[in-house]
Amino acid sequence: MENLKGIIHDIANKLAISKAINRNLSNLLGKDHKDIIRLKSSIEESVKLLSLLKEKSSTVKRKLPLENILTIKENEFFKIQSLSSLYDIEIEYRNDIETDAWVNLNSYSNDRILCNCIENAKNAGATRILIEYKLKESHLQLNIKDNGAGMNRDVLERIGFGYTSQDGEGHGQGTQVIRSMVQELGGSVEWSSIEDLGTCCKLKYKLENDLEVINQRIKIISESEKINHSSTAISGKKILVVSKSPMELGIWKDFLNGIGANTITCEYGDAALNLIYRDSPHCILIGKEFKDMSSLEWLKIVNSESSYNKIPKILYITESDDIEELNKYQIEDIINYSHFDDKKIFEKIECLLKKKKSNSEIESQDYQFKELTSA
Structure with a gap:
């Protein structure tokens, strides 16, 4: 959301310039000129809408890297x-x-x-x-x-x-x-x-400068190192993260590498499809939007391929996302990105990877059984 705040700030600056130009025009053409009145009204409406957007954006929590x-x-x-x-x-x-x-x-x-x-x-x-x-x-x-x-x-x-x-x-x-x-x-x-x-x-x-926030980050790094040195279902696994936000990709990469995963990041849906084919990830983490399409559009493509459909997929969301809209997604789990609970996220990913491994073993045993019975 910091990106949105920056955009709001830039638009506000442009509107301030527009106001100044309108004042100069009103001095030349007169304040009662119909086009001057129309332009002034348009600028005032834009300022109101911008204030509303700023108010809405300030209520959305966003995890920043530290x-x-x-x-x-x-x-x-x-x-x-x-x-x-x-x-x-x-x-x-x-x-x-x-x-x-x-x-x-x-x-x-x-x-x-x-x-x-x-x-x-x-x-x-x-x-x-x-x-x-x-x-x-x-x-x-x-x-x-x-x-x-x-x-x-x-x-x-x-x-x-x-x-x-x-x-x-x-x-x-x-x-x-x-x-x-x-x-x-x-x-x-x-x-x-x-x-x-x-x-x-x-x-x-x-x-x-908040010592509480800093100590929490130090604790997270320490816990991630402990997890990384222990034997887990995540260690060495390839996890693909797809999002239009480089900042979020960076946060995920730091976290996932910290718990022993081999992280692959991508901002484009089309490129992500090639990465799935090339790298065969064990799990996919996706944001709501990519640089070239929405994750909902992308999931329809992925889930139509039987080989891709078996890969566990996790959608990460923020508090502002509509819960009802999430019912359209064909995914295995959801993570609340606004409350980035490292321990819970680790447990969710580990559980999905263990489940995938168990299913793979069952499929392998079924295949071997079919081979023996057919022989």
């Missing part, structure tokens, strides 16, 4: 080297943070954001990139600077909203993805640029 900055730093150093080699670009990495601090971010989402920024810089003709972390009082700041072509003021105002890039060849989707992902994480992003000198992308993520 990770220690030092853990992110530890996992990131070698990834930066790999990205430098992959994109054939010089990357200077500065991260002098040596203090334990917890931030609303995870490695999966951060990797995606970094990759998009590096790719954008490369496409802009950059040869060098600086990735710099700074720990502030209330937030973690990440600056990504490049020496590419830069942008003029007109393009800079449109960046992050999917508009055509300055050279006219791109569609600005890379920056739109960055903006969407950062807002979904509850953070903020802004770009500054000078033509022929380069661009800086400044990202800010909230620091968590």
